[in-house]
Amino acid sequence: MRASSPVRTALCAATLAACGLLLQGCSTIKLAYNQVPHLAYWQLNSYFDLSETQTDRVRDELGDLHQWHRGTMLPRHAELLQKVQQQLPSAMSPDQACRTYDAVRTQLDKVVTQAEPKLVWLATQLTDAQIRNLQKKQASSNADWKEEWVDLTPDKLREQRFKQLSSRAETFYGTLDEPQKAALRAYIAQSSFDPQRTYAERLRRQKDLVQMLQKIAQDRANTEQARTLLRGYIARFNTSPDAAYQRYAQTLVQEGCEGFSRVHNAMTAAQRFKAVQSVKGYEQDFLVLAAQ
Template sequence: MRFPVNFGLLKRDKARPGLRFHHRIIGVLGLLAVAGVLQACSVVKLAYNQAPDLAYWYLDTYLDLTGEQSLQVKASLSQLQAWHRQTQLPVYITALQQLQQQLPSDTTAAAACAVAADVRSNLGAVAQQAESLAAGVAVMLQPGQLRHLAQKFAKTNAEAEDELQGNNGKTRQGKRYRQLLSRAESLYGTLDEPQRAVIARRLEQSRFDLRVLFAERQRRQRDTLQTLQPMAAGQVSPAQAKTALRGLVERTLNPLEPVYRRYLDQLGQENCQSFAELHNSTTPAQRGKAVETLRGYEQDFRILNARTL
């Protein structure tokens, strides 16, 4: 089950274009499939059914695909969606059913972290399925397209730096509070003062640092360009490209830098604790609302999965 990072079971992060580029290449269908947890049901179904088109648009923005590449990419994305619809949506349905049973009771940080482990597992499954498809497209890349990609990275990085420099710590903190509150209320309905206080206090104590994440984003971009370079130069076979892309995804999901890995582990534990504390502060009515919300998404995924029959 794909859940967002902040507070575990809240809502999709609307990341700026360019963030986690290779994450989106490999996992875009999986992300779109469950990103709608706590969004309008009609939006979930619409986004999922249009996922290949949305993914193609995203890739074309970054790679400026040729006509032949476009045909290959569109066919590959359609294949990936068909596999995902048939094999992964039933997993999401089961996960939603289990969560509905758990939500009326108090929870623990360990339970929230168990959900996060399932997230990583499902991302890995989608990545593995997409390896051959992605490799077939990667070996078609041309040097000019990598230059286009590098320029796109540079542009989005400059925009992100401007935003970081233009907003002081207090402004960023206020923005994050509003985002987290909105996400929580998408699950539980209107929050009262006790729950708002939990969010504010946990946010004040958080290790979350946009600058650390921005530095990792730049590292991933460099890794992406270096990995794709031999492919664009025609120096690797599809099998070699598949192996290289597998390594790229592995380094994305499990960063090699020990300091950053520790940071992610600490942040993940913090998010699990934050969600548990927030959930345990909610009222029976709010938990009932959360169950109702997830039941709606279970029904959505059932409808989407039925299209395979």
């Protein structure tokens, strides 16, 4: 539910695919992971309409990043999933859930750090027309996001969240029964999630991205300045300069950990076993992919 950035989306595609967050089964991972450079390029091109020269360099850079991720990060993802498997058969506390969340974020941040030189180069190559194209894409995606999350009655919003979260849970645990559905609905009913507030931060981040790229465009030869501006943007993306939003975001994270704990603890032994098997499948696929 976090506001997204086309740059971060593209660069984190490898980690998202590798972690299985967008996948529906272990058999899909190998095929999807090997398509990550193409997916990341498609994301960037859809926002910036890359030139032929830019395309050649971006494809090469994404291929290099993908190979680094395969050899460096996939074994770390597998190691993390081994720890998760050990926890899943038992009840889990909110603190345990948050520690896993923090570990995933740390691994994701390593991908962004590795990609930084590639991002700096791309940012210095973007034309004014490409930045305007980005703004058009932002406006289009915002209209879709508002329709999906903001322009809903409270009841429809709760049902939308339940549909999304239950689908994700069933990917790992299998079919949810009434006790698990009740735990999930209780979490959603008590959630502090505010679509308007999240949407406002989404707009702030998008404006911040455009302003950063426009500043870089004023002196494209100044690579050091571009690097400083990019790092500032990423820092503000991760931690909003709005103190009130920082508190809101931290509340959502804490509630998410508590919600996961509540729903997981409502699972039967058979459902937890299914989750262990699902995660083990991801782990094994990661190790196979890392060795390729």
